[in-house]
Amino acid sequence: MKLIEEVGELAEVIRKNKRMTDDNIKGTIEEELSDVLYYTAMVANTYDIDLENVFRMKEKYNSKRYGFNIKIDE
Numbered sequence: 001m002k003l004i005e006e007v008g009e010l011a012e013v014i015r016k017n018k019r020m021t022d023d024n025i026k027g028t029i030e031e032e033l034s035d036v037l038y039y040t041a042m043v044a045n046t047y048d049i050d051l052e053n054v055f056r057m058k059e060k061y062n063s064k065r066y067g068f069n070i071k072i073d074e
């Protein structure tokens with residue numbers, strides 16, 4: 001549930017276009033994006049999911065299904 005809360009916070013700072021200035025990350029897109037990534041990793045760990053592996057599998061699936069070829073490594 002914390003992940004959902006963080007996605008909501010990310011949506012809000014994106015809507016307000018709050019970007020990080022200097023080293024002040026509080027209340028910014030950068031902070032909330034980091035929070036979402038953190039809780040995504042926590043959920044993956046809870047279910048013993050290799051996030052990198054499933055991400056690459058989904059990337060391949062999307063490439064076939066939607067015909068685009070954007071790779072995270074590029």
Ligand SMILES: [Mg+2]
Binds near residue numbers: 031035
């Ligand atoms: Mg947050």
